[in-house]
Amino acid sequence: xxxxxxxxxxxxxxxxxxxxxxxxxxxxxxxxxxxxxxxxxxxxxxxxxxxxxxxxxxxxxxxxxxxxxxxxxxxxxxxxxxxxxxxxxxxxxxxxxxxxxxxxxxxxxxxxxxxxxxxxxxxxxxxxxxxxxxxxxxxxxxxxxxxxxxxxxxxxxxxxxxxxxxxxxxxxxxxxxxxxxxxxxxxxxxxxxxxxxxxxxxxxxxxxxxxxxxxxxxxxxxxxxxxxxxxxxxxxxxxxxx
Amino acid sequence: xxxxxxxxxxxxxxxxxxxxxxxxxxxxxxxxxxxxxxxxxxxxxxxxxxxxxxxxxxxxxxxxxxxxxxxxxxxxxxxxxxxxxxxxxxxxxxxxxxxxxxxxxxxxxxxxxxxxxxxxxxxxxxxxxxxxxxxxxxxxxxxxxxxxxxxxxxxxxxxxxxxxxxxxxxxxxxxxxxxxxxxxxxxxxxxxxxxxxxxxxxxxxxxxxxxxxxxxxxxxxxxxxxxxxxxxxxxxxxxxxxxxxxxxxxxxxxxxxxxxxxxxxxxxxxxxxxxxxxxxxxxxxxxxxxxxxxxxxxxxxxxxxxxxxxxxxxxxxxxxxx
Numbered sequence: 001x002x003x004x005x006x007x008x009x010x011x012x013x014x015x016x017x018x019x020x021x022x023x024x025x026x027x028x029x030x031x032x033x034x035x036x037x038x039x040x041x042x043x044x045x046x047x048x049x050x051x052x053x054x055x056x057x058x059x060x061x062x063x064x065x066x067x068x069x070x071x072x073x074x075x076x077x078x079x080x081x082x083x084x085x086x087x088x089x090x091x092x093x094x095x096x097x098x099x100x101x102x103x104x105x106x107x108x109x110x111x112x113x114x115x116x117x118x119x120x121x122x123x124x125x126x127x128x129x130x131x132x133x134x135x136x137x138x139x140x141x142x143x144x145x146x147x148x149x150x151x152x153x154x155x156x157x158x159x160x161x162x163x164x165x166x167x168x169x170x171x172x173x174x175x176x177x178x179x180x181x182x183x184x185x186x187x188x189x190x191x192x193x194x195x196x197x198x199x200x201x202x203x204x205x206x207x208x209x210x211x212x213x214x215x216x217x218x219x220x221x222x223x224x225x226x227x228x229x230x231x232x233x234x235x236x237x238x239x240x241x242x
Numbered sequence: 243x244x245x246x247x248x249x250x251x252x253x254x255x256x257x258x259x260x261x262x263x264x265x266x267x268x269x270x271x272x273x274x275x276x277x278x279x280x281x282x283x284x285x286x287x288x289x290x291x292x293x294x295x296x297x298x299x300x301x302x303x304x305x306x307x308x309x310x311x312x313x314x315x316x317x318x319x320x321x322x323x324x325x326x327x328x329x330x331x332x333x334x335x336x337x338x339x340x341x342x343x344x345x346x347x348x349x350x351x352x353x354x355x356x357x358x359x360x361x362x363x364x365x366x367x368x369x370x371x372x373x374x375x376x377x378x379x380x381x382x383x384x385x386x387x388x389x390x391x392x393x394x395x396x397x398x399x400x401x402x403x404x405x406x407x408x409x410x411x412x413x414x415x416x417x418x419x420x421x422x423x424x425x426x427x428x429x430x431x432x433x434x435x436x437x438x439x440x441x442x443x444x445x446x447x448x449x450x451x452x453x454x455x456x457x458x459x460x461x462x463x464x465x466x467x468x469x470x471x472x473x474x475x476x477x478x479x480x481x482x483x484x485x486x487x488x489x490x491x492x493x494x495x496x497x498x499x500x501x502x503x504x505x506x507x508x509x510x511x512x513x514x515x516x517x518x519x520x521x522x523x524x525x526x527x528x529x530x531x532x533x534x535x536x537x538x539x540x541x542x543x544x545x546x547x548x549x550x551x552x553x554x555x556x557x558x559x560x561x562x563x564x
Contacts, residue, residue, distance in 0.1 A: 003343035011331065079327035083388075086291045086323070087344040088316040241295045 004089060004097025008071070009104055017070070018105045021063050025109040028059050033116060047124035048131060049116060053138040053210050057178060057202075060106070060142075060149050065170030067105050068153025069163045071098045072237070076161035091237045095230055099154050106146040110139075134212035141209030144222040148202060149174050151229035158236040177225075178202045244269050244396050244426040245290065249299035252285050252450075259285045261450040262299070267426045267443075269395065272418065274441035274458075275430040278557050282450040283430040284324050287400050290428075291321045304395050317345065320389035324400040326382055330374035334365060334384060337373055338391055345392040359387040362421075364413060379410040386414070390421060397421065399429035403436060415440055434549045448557040461552065473510075477520050478533030479503040487527070492519040506537070 012018040032039045032055050039051045075081040084094065117135060124130050149170075156170035157163075181201025185194040198204045202225070205218040245267040252260040260282040267273045277283050288294045290301045292312040300307060306314040329337055338356040347355060360369050363383040368376055373384055382402065389397060402418065403411055418427060418440060431437060437444055437458070444461055446454040454461070482503045489497045489507075494516065496508040509516045517534055524531040 003340060006343075007340050010336075011329075015331065078330075079323070079325055080329060081327075082288070082293055082323045083327045086293050086316055086319075086321045087341065088313045088346075089344055090313060240293075 001089070001093040001097045004084075004094055005101050008098050008101030012067070012101065012105050017067060018108065021067055021105065022109040022112075025059055025063055026112055029056060029113060029116075041120060041123070047120050047129060049120055049135055049138070050210075052113060052116060053142060056142055057145055057206065060146055061171060061174045061178065063109070064102075064106060064146060064149040065153045065156065065167045065174065068102045068150055068170060069157050069166040071102060071154055072158040072233075073161050073163045073166045077163075085237075085240075091234050095154065095158075095233050095237065099151060099230055099233075102154065103147055103150045106150055107143065110142065110146065131212065134210070137212035137214050138210045140214055141206050141218075144209075144219075144226075145178075145202060145206055147226050148177070148222060148229070151226045151233070152177065155229050155233045155236065158233045178206075244304050245428065246302045247286070247290065247299070248301070250286065250289060250296050250301060251298040252282070252289060252294070253297045258450050260289070260447075263447065263450075263452045264299075265445055265452065265455050267396075267428055269424060269426050270422065271443060272422045272427045272429070272441050273443045273445060274437040275428055275445050275447070276432075276437065276553060277430075277447040279432075281447045281557070283447065284400055286447070287321075287398050287428070287430065290398060291319060292316055317392070318395045320392070320394035320397045322385045322389045322397075322399045322402055326385040328373050328381060328384060328388075331372060333372055334360065334369045334376075337384065338387055341388045342391045347392065355391060355393075359390050362390065363387040363417060378405045379407060382406060382410075382414065386417065395425060397425050397427045397429075399427065401430055401432070403431065403433065411436075434553065438549060446553060446556055453556045454552075461549070473508070473516060474537035475507045475509075475516055475520065476500070476533070476535045476537055477505050477507060477531065479505075479524065480530035480532055483527065483529055488520070488523055491523040491526070492516055504533070 029052055033041055033051045037043045120130060121128055152173045153170040157166040160166050182198050182203045185198035190197055205221045208215060208218050248264050250260055250263045275283050289296050292308050292315055295309060303315045304318045308315050335356055339352055342352045342355060360366060363386050365383050365387060368380050403414055406414060441458050443457050485497045485499060494507045494509045498506045500506050521531060
């Protein structure tokens with residue numbers, strides 16, 4: 001698995017994909033946080049980073065599928081799938097190796113945003129007057145959210161040999177899982193069970209974590225969702241044998 | 243027994259790709275896998291490598307079952323897939339080391355082995371390039387190097403020599419011969435000369451059925467009977483002569499004008515050597531005979547053509563199954 005992981009990370013770093021993704025992510029979040037007046041911390045007047053954490057998921061929604069769309073689709077198209085699947089690695093090791101590599105790229109994109117934290121920290125009055133615990137919780141939330149989106153992207157990539165289809169499918173699934181359930185919960189048909197419906201969505205759990213509340217239920221939700229998606233990916237790989 | 247295929251059947255929906263095939267191969271043996279396009283060669287190989295599951299039957303590689311113990315099978319197996327898929331954006335060494343590391347090789351052992359297969363496969367002049375920049379012949383060598391990196395007991399090569407120029411062809415063949423000493427090699431091909439040059443044993447399959455599984459020697463000796471006994475002589479005169487007269491005079495079964503005044507004469511072997519008769523014919527007709535050469539020995543040597551005949555007779559005559 002480590003060999004696969006190393007190969008995937010190398011291929012991200014040796015191609016432009018990782019750099020473009022990181023650059024776009026940082027430019028996008030940078031513009032939103034510091035330049036665009038509607039969302040800028042400077043015009044907002046409060047030293048907090050909620051902009052990054054509310055808009056970050058939407059940036060991820062487009063960038064993560066762009067990272068993951070090639071992982072299986074490209075191998076399928078190039079025929080290297082046959083090569084890699086006849087090596088002594090199990091399907092699960094292959095899925096996990098590829099998933100972790102893509103997630104690593106996501107984390108690399110997220111890492112420089114710590115500078116934002118330092119900047120906002122300096123802007124506080126007095127200096128350091130900000131909700132560090134809340135921000136830590138939000139970071140954990142964003143990292144886990146990135147994990148879920150990466151898993152969804154990997155799944156989408158394993159379903160097709162066309163990278164464009166993998167991308168679109170992943171964007172849609174990410175979007176639906178993120179806000180879809182919360183919006184569905186707004187339908188009047190649910191009566192009392194609206195909260196249950198909302199809890200299926202990522203947004204509910206992500207919001208809870210953004211408030212600095214790292215609850216085991218939310219953690220379990222993210223981990224379960226990721227694992228489930230990866231198992232589905234393994235199933236999709238295994239479908240060649242049906 | 244390093245490779246045993248038993249009653250292997252594979253169906254795609256209603257279509258039967260491989261039908262009840264059984265054969266086995268031992269170490270030190272090169273088995274040529276022949277068949278027309280779509281006969282089920284690649285499917286059989288894909289099943290043997292664990293990429294596809296069999297519908298029925300089993301494949302055992304070095305006493306590991308392909309289905310039950312898939313990873314163990316893959317560990318003792320080197321596989322070169324049909325279209326030789328490679329990571330084109332990787333460097334030759336990088337790629338070989340990746341594959342090696344998938345087999346659990348590490349550190350200096352891995353890089354030494356990578357160097358070894360690079361020189362074994364004649365990749366040295368191109369070893370610093372990206373695979374995408376290599377020509378087809380060299381890519382094929384990378385594919386072969388990849389299959390050899392972990393020193394497998396069984397080597398499965400799906401059309402290893404397609405797209406190579408004649409020099410590369412003979413080099414790759416020599417390489418296969420070289421590595422086959424202590425390994426089991428199974429390779430598929432369309433080229434009959436290759437079978438003749440390399441194989442100890444020939445397996446021909448057609449429409450998923452195994453039609454022949456015999457050693458090359460047996461196949462070739464059996465083949466001479468099929469052709470019937472006869473003698474062929476090439477005679478060259480100074481000037482053109484009347485073919486029919488020659489045919490009548492010498493009791494030949496066939497006289498063919500090959501070019502200018504050169505004729506190929508065929509006769510049954512029973513009446514003895516036909517060459518004196520040709521000479522006497524020349525004397526009688528006042529013709530000058532300037533060349534007389536038996537073709538028999540050449541025929542014996544070039545059994546390639548006749549192997550093709552066997553191939554054709556075994557794979558074409560079969561009527562399509564309903």
